[in-house]
Amino acid sequence: MKKNILTKILTHSKNTKTILSARKYNEDDTHYVGYIVDFNDTVFVMQQVSTYGLHDGLLIETLDNIEKFEMDEYEKSYQYLFDNADKITKQTISNLTLPKGDNWKFDLLKTLFTEKKIITIQLSSDNIIVTGFILDFDETYLQFNAISSIGEDQGEVIYKLADISAFTIDELESRKRKTFTDWRQKA
Numbered sequence: 247m248k249k250n251i252l253t254k255i256l257t258h259s260k261n262t263k264t265i266l267s268a269r270k271y272n273e274d275d276t277h278y279v280g281y282i283v284d285f286n287d288t289v290f291v292m293q294q295v296s297t298y299g300l301h302d303g304l305l306i307e308t309l310d311n312i313e314k315f316e317m318d319e320y321e322k323s324y325q326y327l328f329d330n331a332d333k334i335t336k337q338t339i340s341n342l343t344l345p346k347g348d349n350w351k352f353d354l355l356k357t358l359f360t361e362k363k364i365i366t367i368q369l370s371s372d373n374i375i376v377t378g379f380i381l382d383f384d385e386t387y388l389q390f391n392a393i394s395s396i397g398e399d400q401g402e403v404i405y406k407l408a409d410i411s412a413f414t415i416d417e418l419e420s421r422k423r424k425t426f427t428d429w430r431q432k433a
Contacts, residue, residue, distance in 0.1 A: 252309075252315070255315060255317075256282045256285050256290060256315075257282075259281045259282040260281070260282040260283065260284065260285070262281075263281045263293075263328075264281055264317070264325065265279060265280060265281055265295060265317075265321045265322075265324045265325040265328060266279075266280075266281070266282075266315050266316060266317045266321055267279045267315070267316045267317075267320065267321055267324075268290075268292065268307065268312045268314075268315050268316075269312065269313050269314050269315075269316065270307075270311055270312060270313060271311060271312070271313045272313075277316075278292055278294060278305050278307070279294065279295055279321065279324050280292040280293045280294040280295045280302070280305065281293050281295070283304065285309070287309075288308055288309060288310075289306060289307065289308055289309065290306075290307060290309060291304055291305070291306050292304065292305040292307070295324055295327075295328050297324075297327075297395075297422070298327065298331065298334060298335070298418060298422055299324065299326075299327025299328040299329075299330065299331035299334065299422075300328075300331055300335075319396070320396065323396040323397070323426060326425075326426070326429050327422065327425065327426075330425065330429075333421075333425045334418060334421040334422050334424075334425050335418075337416050337418075337421075338416055338421075339363075339415055339416040342357075342415065343357075345357075349385065351407045351410060351413075352383070352384075352385050352407060354413065355380060355383045355388065355407075358380060358413075358415065359380045359383065362379070363380075363415060363416065363420075364377065364378065364379055364393065364420045364421075364423060364424040364427075365377070365378070365379075365380065365413055365414065365415050365420065366413070366414040366415075366417060366419070366420055367388070367390070367405070367410050367412070367413055367414075368410070368411050368412040368413075368414075369405065369409050369410060369411065370409060370410070370411035371409055376390065376392050376403070377392070377393055377419065377420055377423055378390050378391045378392040378393045378400070378423075379391045379393070381402060383407070385407070386406060386407060386408075387404050387405065387406060387407065388404065388405045388406075388407055388410065389402060389403075389404050390402065390403050390404070390405060393423045393424075393426075393427055394423070395419075395422075395423065396423075396426050397423055397424075397425070397426020397427040397428075397429065397430050398426075398430070399427075
């Protein structure tokens with residue numbers, strides 16, 4: 247195998263466990279994320295990495311089926327998670343005292359706001375789920391800073407407490423987004 251650009255990139259990924267993604271021809275939504283374990287002129291083996299930075303099986307694929315290999319912001323995010331998977335795998339809340347009365351949402355938000363937790367809310371009207379940080383709230387409204395799946399700030403939104411049907415606290419996806427947010431703020 248002669249030393250070409252692809253060989254250099256695959257060798258670098260193999261030697262340093264650098265995350266990259268491989269996109270298949272004619273499959274815009276299909277891409278594999280991980281680092282190269284081995285390759286030859288025809289086939290490569292990739293250690294896949296899950297969206298939580300964990301090992302997720304080996305992929306064996308032909309190079310001819312791959313349209314492009316990517317190493318962009320998305321892959322850098324995966325790299326950070328892979329290198330710091332221990333930051334998101336441990337749940338930090340195992341018990342929560344449920345407030346009593348009709349103002350349970352407001353009372354619960356007081357606790358979560360004090361702890362500066364990233365939470366996920368589900369809106370009852372459209373089954374919309376949003377993850378982010380509580381900025382402020384009162385007995386009627388919640389001011390919320392939405393965070394994308396790779397920790398990007400998606401801006402502020404305001405919801406009526408009455409429109410919120412459920413809260414999720416300290417779930418794996420939220421811990422992942424918090425880890426990304428912290429990483430982006432340091433950069």
